[in-house]
Amino acid sequence: MWADVCAGSLRVAAIRYEPREALLVLRPHIADPGAAVTERRLRVLSLVLDGVSECAVAIELQIAASTVSQEVKQALLCLQLEPRLSALPLPIAQLYHAAAVDGSLEVRAGSGTDGASLTVVFPRPEVDLACLAPAEHRICELILIGKTHAQIAALRGRSARTIANQLASIFSKLHVSGRLELVCLLAGRPIRPC
Numbered sequence: 001m002w003a004d005v006c007a008g009s010l011r012v013a014a015i016r017y018e019p020r021e022a023l024l025v026l027r028p029h030i031a032d033p034g035a036a037v038t039e040r041r042l043r044v045l046s047l048v049l050d051g052v053s054e055c056a057v058a059i060e061l062q063i064a065a066s067t068v069s070q071e072v073k074q075a076l077l078c079l080q081l082e083p084r085l086s087a088l089p090l091p092i093a094q095l096y097h098a099a100a101v102d103g104s105l106e107v108r109a110g111s112g113t114d115g116a117s118l119t120v121v122f123p124r125p126e127v128d129l130a131c132l133a134p135a136e137h138r139i140c141e142l143i144l145i146g147k148t149h150a151q152i153a154a155l156r157g158r159s160a161r162t163i164a165n166q167l168a169s170i171f172s173k174l175h176v177s178g179r180l181e182l183v184c185l186l187a188g189r190p191i192r193p194c
Helices: 002-007 039-049 054-061 065-078 088-099 132-143 149-156 159-174 179-189
Strands: 010-017 021-028 106-112 115-123
Touching: 002 010, 002 088, 002 149, 010 088, 010 179, 039 054, 039 065, 039 088, 054 065, 065 132, 088 115, 088 179, 106 179, 132 149, 149 159
Parallel strands: none
Antiparallel strands: 010 021, 021 115, 106 115
16 A cells, blocks of 8 residues: 555545544545656655664765755655655554555545545554653644644644753653654554653
8 A cells, every 4th residue: 555655546635633543544546657756765765764864864875865855855745745754644654664564454445525535544552651741742642643843832832942842851751863753663663661
C-alpha cells in the first residue's frame, strides 16, 4: 500500500484520529507519472523515516544536506502532505513502517461520495506517558497529529517559547532527539520507557 501511495495510484484523502486508533483514508487515483515520488526522493524519505539524520543521509547518498531537505519536501508534496517533516502525521509514518516490516494492515473498505475509498486503521500508540506532566502529555498528542509549534502555542494559549521548553522536556523524558524521532519511534517500534 505504501508503494501505491508513493506511485500516486492511492491518494491521502483524510487523516482522522479516534481515541484508540488513527484512520488514514485513501482514495484510488489515476496515477500521473509526474505526480509519483521519484526513486531518489523515495530513498531519501525512507532513510529519514528510518530515523537516519539528514546529515547522515547526505553523507550516505553523497549529496548536499540542503538537497536532502529539498528531496524530503518534494516527496511530501507528492504525497499531498504539508512539506515539513515536523508536521508529519503519525499514520503516514505507521504506513511506511508497516510496509517495511511485514505489510500487514487493517484495511476497511468504504465508499466515498466520489468513489471507493480504503481506510487503513492504525492503533494509537500505547505509550506510558506517566512521566509527563498533563500539559506535556497534551502537547505530545498534538505533535502526533502533526501540529506545528505555532499551532500548538495557539491551541494551548501559550507562547512559542513556552511550547519549545515543554517540547524539550518531553524529548528529554522520552529519550528522543526531536519530533520526527518521536513520531517514527511510535510508528515503527515501542518507545523506550521514561
